[in-house]
Amino acid sequence: MTAVPSHSVFQRCDPDSTFITVPTGDARTFDLLGARLDYERNAEIYGEGEPVEFICKVISGAVRVSKLLEDGRRQIGAFHLPGEVFGLEAGAEHRFTAEAVTDSRILLVQRAAFLAIAARDAQVSRELWEVTARDLCRAQDHMLLLGRRTALEKVAAFLLDMAARTPAAAVVELPMSRYDIADYLGLTIETVSRTLTVLENRKAIALPASRRIVLANPAALRALNA
Amino acid sequence: MTAVPSHSVFQRCDPDSTFITVPTGDARTFDLLGARLDYERNAEIYGEGEPVEFICKVISGAVRVSKLLEDGRRQIGAFHLPGEVFGLEAGAEHRFTAEAVTDSRILLVQRAAFLAIAARDAQVSRELWEVTARDLCRAQDHMLLLGRRTALEKVAAFLLDMAARTPAAAVVELPMSRYDIADYLGLTIETVSRTLTVLENRKAIALPASRRIVLANPAALRALNA
DNA sequence: CGATAATTTGATTTTTCTCAAGACGCGTGG
DNA sequence: CCACGCGTCTTGAGAAAAATCAAATTATCG
Numbered sequence: 001m002t003a004v005p006s007h008s009v010f011q012r013c014d015p016d017s018t019f020i021t022v023p024t025g026d027a028r029t030f031d032l033l034g035a036r037l038d039y040e041r042n043a044e045i046y047g048e049g050e051p052v053e054f055i056c057k058v059i060s061g062a063v064r065v066s067k068l069l070e071d072g073r074r075q076i077g078a079f080h081l082p083g084e085v086f087g088l089e090a091g092a093e094h095r096f097t098a099e100a101v102t103d104s105r106i107l108l109v110q111r112a113a114f115l116a117i118a119a120r121d122a123q124v125s126r127e128l129w130e131v132t133a134r135d136l137c138r139a140q141d142h143m144l145l146l147g148r149r150t151a152l153e154k155v156a157a158f159l160l161d162m163a164a165r166t167p168a169a170a171v172v173e174l175p176m177s178r179y180d181i182a183d184y185l186g187l188t189i190e191t192v193s194r195t196l197t198v199l200e201n202r203k204a205i206a207l208p209a210s211r212r213i214v215l216a217n218p219a220a221l222r223a224l225n226a
Numbered sequence: 227m228t229a230v231p232s233h234s235v236f237q238r239c240d241p242d243s244t245f246i247t248v249p250t251g252d253a254r255t256f257d258l259l260g261a262r263l264d265y266e267r268n269a270e271i272y273g274e275g276e277p278v279e280f281i282c283k284v285i286s287g288a289v290r291v292s293k294l295l296e297d298g299r300r301q302i303g304a305f306h307l308p309g310e311v312f313g314l315e316a317g318a319e320h321r322f323t324a325e326a327v328t329d330s331r332i333l334l335v336q337r338a339a340f341l342a343i344a345a346r347d348a349q350v351s352r353e354l355w356e357v358t359a360r361d362l363c364r365a366q367d368h369m370l371l372l373g374r375r376t377a378l379e380k381v382a383a384f385l386l387d388m389a390a391r392t393p394a395a396a397v398v399e400l401p402m403s404r405y406d407i408a409d410y411l412g413l414t415i416e417t418v419s420r421t422l423t424v425l426e427n428r429k430a431i432a433l434p435a436s437r438r439i440v441l442a443n444p445a446a447l448r449a450l451n452a
Numbered sequence: 453c454g455a456t457a458a459t460t461t462g463a464t465t466t467t468t469c470t471c472a473a474g475a476c477g478c479g480t481g482g
Numbered sequence: 483c484c485a486c487g488c489g490t491c492t493t494g495a496g497a498a499a500a501a502t503c504a505a506a507t508t509a510t511c512g
Contacts (some may be wrong), residue, residue, distance in 0.1 A: 089359065090359030099261075121347070132362060137317075140321065147412040148469095150499075177458070188500075190502080194460080202236060403489095
């Protein structure tokens with residue numbers, strides 16, 4: 001699904017590393033020092049309108065990237081799980097707010113330093129592009145999800161997506177609340193909850209705990225997606 | 227709103243030019259030959275799954291980029307108006323289908339040739355990134371539009387967006403059908419039509435013809451957006 | 453164990469969709 | 483110039499989906 005080759009610098013470095021390994025054209029490597037910071041649940045990592053200082057990568061925990069509307073409604077643009085990069089924007093200011101969904105550890109790399117390397121190194125520059133293109137794919141997929149789809153289709157697609165991004169795919173441990181899921185899918189918490197109950201009654205999933213979801217019948221979930 | 231500086235190679239070349247002017251690091255310029263092709267209304271410019279051969283730019287007319295679901299539902303990801311670039315993807319295959327909304331003239335530039343220049347030229351490479359980042363912004367804005375918003379909010383935002391992208395902003399000449407608008411906003415044609423009627427009754431817009439829209443009271447439209 | 457937050461469930465209302473019919477616009481051919 | 487046909491758009495009535503309001507239940511944490 002993603003357009004980024006497996007040798008991406010962002011994919012390659014393991015989640016525990018303090019460094020982003022940057023392969024250069026002549027096969028040497030740079031190590032760009034990144035700072036590790038811990039964020040408590042619901043702590044803001046960066047806010048809408050703030051200058052873009054860092055490229056971020058989830059080491060542990062989970063992050064939501066969202067936008068708050070005047071009337072209190074909120075749209076979550078993406079969730080980010082360990083190993084995923086976020087906060088990379090071409091503009092000078094953040095267009096969204098990023099917050100820790102659970103207690104999280106984030107690797108922060110100076111954006112300016114990274115861009116400086118990209119300006120000198122075609123390989124890095126290309127990766128910069130590909131990472132952004134991957135974000136674009138994500139946003140497009142999310143857009144497709146929000147279009148004219150039923151609650152059942154949205155929730156099923158969400159669960160399958162989460163499962164695909166989790167190591168142990170059969171059981172999904174959701175880090176986020178029903179509120180977060182609702183704001184991600186453009187639904188209310190009540191509808192999300194009811195929809196999960198419907199899927200449970202259909203034996204498509206099991207809910208041993210409200211945030212632990214067993215994909216008992218993934219095919220049934222996939223069948224809900226066009 | 228857009229993150230791309232005004233000196234972008236894509237922005238800079240005028241819509242009539244057969245060339246995309248590429249400024250290089252040492253201030254010389256390359257001229258990349260692009261082919262002009264004409265497409266009839268509803269003709270396919272490229273299809274989902276096809277290899278990405280060209281970067282496209284609208285010279286005249288309008289383009290819709292969409293995805294068709296198995297059950298016949300269609301989601302339009304974007305409309306592109308004269309001067310706008312589309313079809314630039316990091317992956318090898320197109321994820322969406324592009325079609326001419328009206329009879330259109332499109333400038334097609336070899337993707338491989340452009341990427342080759344980007345690999346040698348940091349300035350061009352950065353532009354490549356920024357153009358993709360602009361697409362990302364667009365997709366994110368569209369995502370926000372499709373989230374939990376009423377038909378009235380969606381249609382108002384759509385009209386304002388079209389107006390902002392049209393030279394003579396007071397009167398918007400829509401190139402696309404109600405069907406296209408509906409599939410772009412995640413609504414039905416009936417709801418789009420009814421919503422336009424509501425806006426007309428509220429004196430927010432006037433409809434001298436079904437595809438000619440006068441923004442009589444843009445402030446009223448803006449008030450509908452959070 | 454009690455307080456608080458999160459989740460589920462229920463009843464009702466609102467919004468949008470669906471199905472159906474009618475009106476309009478436009479080009480073609482008589 | 484008008485009649486006709488066809489595609490597009492609008493309008494209406496009823497059905498379905500999801501939102502809203504409200505309450506009950508379940509988890510979580512000190």
